[in-house]
Amino acid sequence: MCIQLLISPPATGKTSDTINRLCATLEEKPFAQVWVAVPDRWQANAYRRMIAETGITIGAHIGTFGDIYQEILDLRRTPYPIASGTIAYQLIRETVRELSVKGRIPHLDPIRDTPGFLNILQDRFAELKRALVLPEEFLAHTRHGNPTLIELVYLFESYQKRLQTLEWADPEGLSWLAVEALENDPLLLTDWEFLIVDGFDSFTHAQVRTLQLIAPRTENTLITLPGAPGIARQPHQRFRIAEKILTGKLSLEIQHPDHKPFLPDALSHLERNLFDPDPPDYLPPTAVGFDFPNISLVEASSPAEEAREALRWLKSLIVRNHLAPQESAIFTPDTAIYKDYIHEAASEFGIPVTTTWGEKLSNTPAITALINLLELPIQDYPQRLTLDTIRSPFFDLSSSGLSPQDSHALEQVVRDRRVIGGSKQWLSALEYLSGLPDESETVEGKLKFPDDIQPFKIPGVQNARRLHEALNDFFKLLTPPASQSIEEWVQFVEELLNKFEFYLHCDQYICQQLSRNLNDLSISASLTGEKSMEYRGFISILFGALDNAFVHVIPAADEESVFIGNYFDARGLRFKAVAILGLAEGLFPSTERADPFIDESLRSKLGLEPYIGRQQDGLFYQAVTRADDYLMLTRPYIAENGEPWEPSHFWIAVENLFPGSVLRIKSEAARSLQNAASRGEALFWAIRQGRTPKHDPDLIDRARRIIHAQKILQARTYGIPKGPYEGDVSDLSETLSQDFGEQHTWSASRLESFSKCAFMHYASNLLRFEEIKPPESGFDPAQRGSMYHAILEETFRSVEDPTDPVQLIATSVNVAQEIFRDAPEEYGFRPSTLWQAEQDEMISKLEKTIIELVELSQGWSPYKFEQRFGKTPATVLIVDTGIGRLKISGFIDRIDRKGEELRIIDYKTGSNNFGVKDLLEGYVLQLPIYALAAQEALNLGRATHGFYWRIIAAEPSSLKLEKLKYENETGPQAAYKIARRNIEQIVKHVRAGKFPPQPAKGSCPTYCVAAPFCWRFYPARF
């Protein structure tokens, strides 16, 4: 028995030594039991690859300590089934539920259902097991501790008892069982010839105890550790602790081979002097004759740019220096920050990557579709979710008679029949369409389509009947029973998935993961003896399990891809080129926070890894010493809020070793095209430098589009809108002058819409844009205004004495009820649950408005309602302006009469109280136009009075025609003069093609059709 501990600095060939000795052993004894333990699967892969590179085919077992534990239990024939992560999670959940019911965890009870609580428990239990802490020992340390901690012990103890009673083990519990087996059976593993432990810089208690039991029965044991004798630098602290622990537990022969690092000078300088308070100067490469400096320090503006810089650098090494992708790696401090940026840049640059982070199973597209499907009956078939499920590529719903193409017809049903959600709404909408007399399918609305475009159609009668039957069948299939056991729920889901051929449409690996999770749920239910539950309860358990499952794709040893991981993954691996990202304050080293459950002193007593003082400098040292040839370090220098982002002290430590070597990349700086990593990037850089491609048709076309986009962006940076991308269509002025010439009849309301915002007017009246919104429950402000208008008009029109408020109020209630009855169909909305209350409120507002309007109308008699002008040539309003005579048409809400005098009333339901300023600035136009029309186009009398009636506020506007004064005019004449001037301006702009996006009052109307795409949209603040 010989146990050797090989300690030497990184890059001195420790792993190669182990491989040489392994090969030598197997050459001598081909059938010997040789085991290699490495920290994780990635390193196992790398180790296998290194062996393969020697050209030797050998039968050594290469794996993790977990594989050794499993081997021990297999040899002992211990029939302990291993609980998967899903099963362990369910057992913990059941343990929490049981102790909660018994009232044993009153302090933890309030957070038992919070997201992540069960994961925290699962993590802590795993940690305790890795440290070989038994529940009794944990309890002994916490007996007089805080009550929350004691409850944590109860949970740990109960969970462990539950596992033991079931005679199951969880993955972390394997170490306990293996250690116990070794302790009880001294003959176990006595046939091992050689054990190699490589790539570790620290060990858990379970690993140390296992080594303590295995090494003495193995012929040769070789353990490697990074470090060097007599070095007291901080980054070595972590290794010294590991060395101390091993030497305390094992009888070791320590070796410090005198191998020189095989690193280039710059990297060797970094390794030897990192964190040295007084490092020697580094001689610049030119002074010592290197071709390249091997180390790059790059400051990029953001994490996204760091990712691009790192991948561009690696691509250049792959292309120019013939580096194999698998010989390079990127390490980041926080995958959440860098993950998407790395994937985006790698995909753009065409670099294959392998990441150590798994994707949550629940985030994969197939499982997201499945979650949506199972949610449907819970959410009662909301329109969007239902349509998305029907068109999902992961299901074949033909067994229900539905195809993805049906989603188009159903989308039209949603709009036409205002389906918001609910199986009843869907079915009654299709029932309605099935009962229509017209057999033909119709295109929704007034939209006109060119001949070569096939618009989606509202289903005709036959199609509606078929869809009704199909949806009905689909809903029935998805309708869950009231309550059943988890096993039965799993079967229910499996049957659905088979029926909808989910497994045929989804990636095999994802299918396996899903099946495993469903199976694990069944097993855990049978283990916990869980009784029947409702569908919602099961779905919440299933979604929780899918959220906790990760998809890890470990590539084959020979797969060519760049390795991407976090700093923890760097340990033990070696690459020719390594990029290290995120050396900024708060990123790396990261801010440390104490464990809220087990405090630092208890963690230390129990032998758990500390949360504070995690020796992140040791991790950093490990990461920077992974590169054999090239190393790049990057940091972001601008924070998300635009403030400077300070470098971390790790960055400063490296910068101090290589003064003057930092390269700051400014995003606006010109870049050399030969360093572009993708065609898109080369093109982008070229255009910024004013260069355009000449020969490649694809690049020429892309350049044209980029230049086009560039012009639009430039236009947007002007404070004042101008140019063709900002509503200036003066190129069309000739056509516009013809179309809107003397023969054109202007609508009063459209003229007013121009005054609100010229571009809004252009989008809705000239381009005829309509915003197609998914139907929502309830009516919108315009629909409410229409109902108020209709009720007031009909009430005043139908009473015998329109000056009698009692008659008016009584009539208005009846009129309102009739209008309300037909309103959803008439105005096109689906009543919300508040519909009755909304009706009551509107009736009450009408009552108040009628009383106030009658009060203000002493001496006036209602005369005309909804009076139209301009429909026939005889009733067109002709307005003389400086640019000629203009024809105007419109509707006047109400005209009152007193002798020959007329009073014009225009109803408004908005909150605006229009004043003289609004008239002067052209914000309102209708009132003077209506007054002029009543007088001159309709010849009804002399308009002397007029105001906007604010229905909800039950009062007139501040603007009153009879009170106006302007220049030398008073009353309506003053209003006419102002209106003529403003109308003239509007018409001039329209004919000249000037439609700048500029809302009149600084904020945009909520109903603007251009708001979804207008970049100058500025919503009103409340």
Ligand code: SF4
């Ligand atoms: S969003 Fe505002 S600026 Fe743009 S068109 Fe509409 S109202 Fe005008």
